[in-house]
Amino acid sequence: MLTIRLASGKIKTIRASKACKTNNEFECVSYSLHGYRPAQSIYVLIEHGWESDSVLLLNAKTGERLDLPDEPHFSPSGRWFVVFGGEYEYHLSIWSLDAGKAKQELLYKYDSNGTSETWRFVGWDGETRIRFKVSPAETYEKDVETDAVLKEQGWVLNWPFPQ
Numbered sequence: 001m002l003t004i005r006l007a008s009g010k011i012k013t014i015r016a017s018k019a020c021k022t023n024n025e026f027e028c029v030s031y032s033l034h035g036y037r038p039a040q041s042i043y044v045l046i047e048h049g050w051e052s053d054s055v056l057l058l059n060a061k062t063g064e065r066l067d068l069p070d071e072p073h074f075s076p077s078g079r080w081f082v083v084f085g086g087e088y089e090y091h092l093s094i095w096s097l098d099a100g101k102a103k104q105e106l107l108y109k110y111d112s113n114g115t116s117e118t119w120r121f122v123g124w125d126g127e128t129r130i131r132f133k134v135s136p137a138e139t140y141e142k143d144v145e146t147d148a149v150l151k152e153q154g155w156v157l158n159w160p161f162p163q
Contacts, residue, residue: 002031004043007061014045026050036060040078041100055083059100066102073121073130080105082130082148084119092119094130094148094155106148106155134160 002014019027028050035044043058047067055068069085072095081102082094094106110117120143122131128150133143146160 002033002045004033004058004060006063007041010063012058012063031056037074037078040074040097042097042102044072054085057102061100064101073124075124075127075130077127079127080150082121084121091117092132092157106157108157 001016004012004014006012014031016030017028020030028048030048032046032048033043034046034055036042037044038060041060043060045056045058047054047056055071057066057068057072059065068083070083072081072083074081078097080094080096082092084092091110092106092108093104095102096105097103117134117136120133122133122145124130125147130148132146132148134146135143144160146158148155148157150156
């Protein structure tokens with residue numbers, strides 16, 4: 001059980017599933033605190049499941065939660081983050097954070113014709129460029145470096161492969 005005090009003084013309690021008490025490892029879901037980001041007013045929690053973990057961002061002011069498929073990679077200021085995963089939903093998304101509220105700024109879904117890519121986070125170059133390595137999963141080609149850049153109209157993902 002995690003007990004978190006919100007900025008309002010309210011207590012937010014997050015409990016493991018009942019299956020954890022009966023040692024049902026297939027149904028057990030538990031939580032751990034991964035970090036607190038005071039400048040962004042969020043708690044970062046890990047949700048532990050049978051075959052995989054996911055991440056939960058908890059607004060430290062309101063207690064609202066945002067479920068993410070994997071670990072967020074924050075920009076140096078924490079204003080932005082990128083996350084990979086969500087195999088059947090999306091593969092890459094870029095978010096902004098303002099006073100604990102997350103807003104999705106870019107959503108990239110890989111091709112729905114059955115192909116997919118493997119994306120890896122390389123790093124942030126300041127606040128306006130995110131570097132990645134990507135390769136088509138079916139061809140096992142060598143990773144290609146690419147990036148996403150913040151432009152006046154928003155985030156733009158530079159597609160690294162020929163169309």
